[in-house]
Amino acid sequence: MHKKIKFFKYQGAGNDFILIDNRNGFFDRKNETLIRNFCERRFGIGADGLMLLQDTKNYDFEMIYFNADGREGTMCGNGGRCIVAFARDLGLIQNKTAFLAVDGDHIADIYGPQVNLGMINVSQVTQESDAYILDTGSPHYVKIVEDLKNFPVYEEGYSTRNNNIYGTNGINVNFVEKEGEGYFLRTFERGVENETYACGTGATAAAMAMAIHENIEGDVELPVRVMGGQLYISFHKEGNIFTNVFLKGPATFVFEGEIQSI
CATH class of the missing domain: 3.10.310.10 (Diaminopimelate Epimerase; Chain A, domain 1)
Incomplete structure (x- = not known):
């Protein structure tokens, strides 16, 4: 029926x-x-x-x-x-x-x-060569790149998501570059197996990775532009420990x- x-x-x-x-x-x-x-x-x-x-x-x-x-x-x-x-x-x-x-x-x-959505605290961030690996509710790989507008997100994202390290469970692959006072982010999402217009846990992970990369401490709000609009990530950072984490957007x-x- x-x-x-x-x-x-x-x-x-x-x-x-x-x-x-x-x-x-x-x-x-x-x-x-x-x-x-x-x-x-x-x-x-x-x-x-x-x-x-x-x-x-x-x-x-x-x-x-x-x-x-x-x-x-x-x-x-x-x-x-x-x-x-x-x-x-x-x-x-x-x-x-x-x-x-x-x-x-x-x-x-x-x-x-x-x-404005409260997210989980994050206290474990590892580095793999030039990328940051962390879990913001979903596992993320964050790599800083140049000329992200023309970057081969699908090809590079697919390759990383399916490699020997991450292929079994999969990982979301994020590429980020600094843009004015904030950052521009593109994400290849596992489960969708393609680039999406936005990824909230990915934007959160990217903001945390950039805060580590740029040695930003204390109470922070970072704008992250994605393909589909504008997100804002806020948190309190002490070293590699992130608390009071929020993801804001439409x-x-x-x-x-x-x-x-x-």
């Missing part, structure tokens, strides 16, 4: 997501084929990922995130901001929230179209509809 599933489409700086209100638990989260088909841009709705908003104790809601390949993923920063906007639009919250995600609890504040409703399940 085919049934129609109501969905909502949101985007955060060009990182686009399918949102489904699953508080009644009807959606089959184990159906990777269904999720992959929904995210497919030519035969489905089209998105970088899909999220379920679910009930959970002690929090406003729980965020369950799936990559475009249909598999349940690690934390998605732009997705987190979009699901906060979705929860507001559903009337679950007003301008503040505390919710649960795969990497633990998160808080967020909403200022019109901007969502989270916008695009459209809603119904799609037939399989």
Whole structure:
């Protein structure tokens, strides 16, 4: 029996997501084929990922995130901001929230179209030749490059993501360059297996890597421009320890509809 599933489409700086209100638990989260088909841009709705908003104790809601390949993923920063906007639009919250995600609890504040999302603390950063490796809810590889506008992000990102070190579990590969008072970032995302217009955990990782690279200490806010817009990352830094981490940027409703399940 085919049934129609109501969905909502949101985007955060060009990182686009399918949102489904699953508080009644009807959606089959184990159906990777269904999720992959929904995210497919030519035969489905089209998105970088899909999220379920679910009930959970002690929090406003729980965020369950799936990559475009249909598999349940690690934390998605732009997705987190979009699901906060979705929860507001559903009337679950007003301008503040505390919710649960795969990497633990998160808080967020909403200022019109901007969502300021609390991220996990980071205390482990390693260097591999000229790159920084860290986990901001998802694992990231951050490399500083020149002429990023013309840099072969797909080719270099694909190569690093699938090499002998990272090929088994995958890693998100970020290329960053200084730009005025901030930075320009492009990201090859695992799970999407391509460059995306934005990556929230990647922007967070890039800002931390640049703060280490430039020996910036204390309370910091760094602007990071991505292909789809402007993000701002703030944190308190002592050495390689980052606390009070926030990712701020737009989270916008695009459209809603119904799609037939399989």
